[in-house]
Amino acid sequence: MKPSILVTRHVYPEAIAILEAAGDVHYNDSSDGLSAQALRAAAAGKRAIVCQLTDRIDAALMDSAGDLAVIANVAVGFDNIDVPAATERGIVVTNTPGVLTDTTADLAFALILASARRIAEADRFLRAGRWHQWEIDLLCGHDIHGHTLGILGLGRIGQGMARRASGFDMRVVYHDMQRARPDQEREWGIEYVDIEYVDKETLFRESDFLSIHVPLTEQTRHLVGAAELERMKPTAVLVNTSRGPVVDEKALADALENGRIASAGLDVFEAEPEVESRLLALENVVLVPHIGSASIKTRTRMCTMAAENAVAVLSGRRPENPVNSEVLGED
Numbered sequence: 001m002k003p004s005i006l007v008t009r010h011v012y013p014e015a016i017a018i019l020e021a022a023g024d025v026h027y028n029d030s031s032d033g034l035s036a037q038a039l040r041a042a043a044a045g046k047r048a049i050v051c052q053l054t055d056r057i058d059a060a061l062m063d064s065a066g067d068l069a070v071i072a073n074v075a076v077g078f079d080n081i082d083v084p085a086a087t088e089r090g091i092v093v094t095n096t097p098g099v100l101t102d103t104t105a106d107l108a109f110a111l112i113l114a115s116a117r118r119i120a121e122a123d124r125f126l127r128a129g130r131w132h133q134w135e136i137d138l139l140c141g142h143d144i145h146g147h148t149l150g151i152l153g154l155g156r157i158g159q160g161m162a163r164r165a166s167g168f169d170m171r172v173v174y175h176d177m178q179r180a181r182p183d184q185e186r187e188w189g190i191e192y193v194d195i196e197y198v199d200k201e202t203l204f205r206e207s208d209f210l211s212i213h214v215p216l217t218e219q220t221r222h223l224v225g226a227a228e229l230e231r232m233k234p235t236a237v238l239v240n241t242s243r244g245p246v247v248d249e250k251a252l253a254d255a256l257e258n259g260r261i262a263s264a265g266l267d268v269f270e271a272e273p274e275v276e277s278r279l280l281a282l283e284n285v286v287l288v289p290h291i292g293s294a295s296i297k298t299r300t301r302m303c304t305m306a307a308e309n310a311v312a313v314l315s316g317r318r319p320e321n322p323v324n325s326e327v328l329g330e331d
């Protein structure tokens with residue numbers, strides 16, 4: 001009998017083709033997803049679940065599946081899944097790292113440019129019919145080139161930011177739980193940029209642009225709050241493309257309202273799709289709806305990668321991207 005596979009939400013069709021070749025696919029072809037209760041009902045009897053970051057995959061859901069072998073998340077982040085509960089039950093969890101690195105770094109850099117050069121604000125200004133003449137001080141922002149980029153979290157996407165910064169003649173400082181090896185720092189710093197490891201406090205103090213690239217864990221929840229924002233330069237720009245709860249959104253709204261920092265670019269929010277109402281009212285913040293990896297090519301590849309991961313486990317093979325490799329007997 002073919003294994004039963006649940007796809008919780010709309011995905012690119014290439015992924016469905018891969019899954020259909022390997023199993024019996026139950027596809028909720030809708031972007032709205034299912035309620036917690038409907039998701040539990042849909043999971044019953046499934047060997048694989050292909051899900052997205054908007055699906056909460058908890059222990060109760062795993063138990064209602066019965067004989068679940070794999071949860072394949074179409075995302076690099078997997079804070080929506082109770083991984084310890086999956087590990088306890090021998091269920092493999094997979095994610096989609098690597099394929100979205102450059103697409104997400106592109107968006108983070110776009111937010112740096114848009115925030116510093118007031119691009120969204122300028123677009124609103126022009127469309128509102130407020131542009132009457134060229135003026136010496138019209139919509140002046142801050143330069144990016146020659147300034148310091150701070151990277152909080154030097155994983156794949158953080159490294160992508162360092163590479164991009166070299167094209168803008170920036171100094172790069174970073175903080176991570178673990179310092180990179182000198183040869184890695186040299187490689188990621190590439191030609192014109194010195195990449196320098198600093199403590200967290202120095203990172204906040206010295207960055208003109210601070211870009212966040214850490215996963216959401218209990219240790220990183222509200223990693224950037226009032227105290228950290230207080231340390232930043234009044235001209236600084238904060239960019240978050242990681243997960244919303246890494247930043248205390250209310251503290252950030254305070255800092256932007258009070259001019260404690262100059263501006264922010266946000267792709268992620270604490271309670272998506274809700275956005276702190278004070279942020280919506282501010283001109284000095286660029287807000288986009290969690291589109292970090294949203295290029296057609298990357299999103300298609302994320303879908304096929306998740307499908308391949310699920311099929312690998314169902315066929316008794318090692319998936320490319322296990323999150324809890326101890327379930328595979330590897331750790």
Ligand code: GLV
Nearest residue numbers: 074075076077293
């Ligand atoms: C997107 O946020 C992802 O984690 O892939």
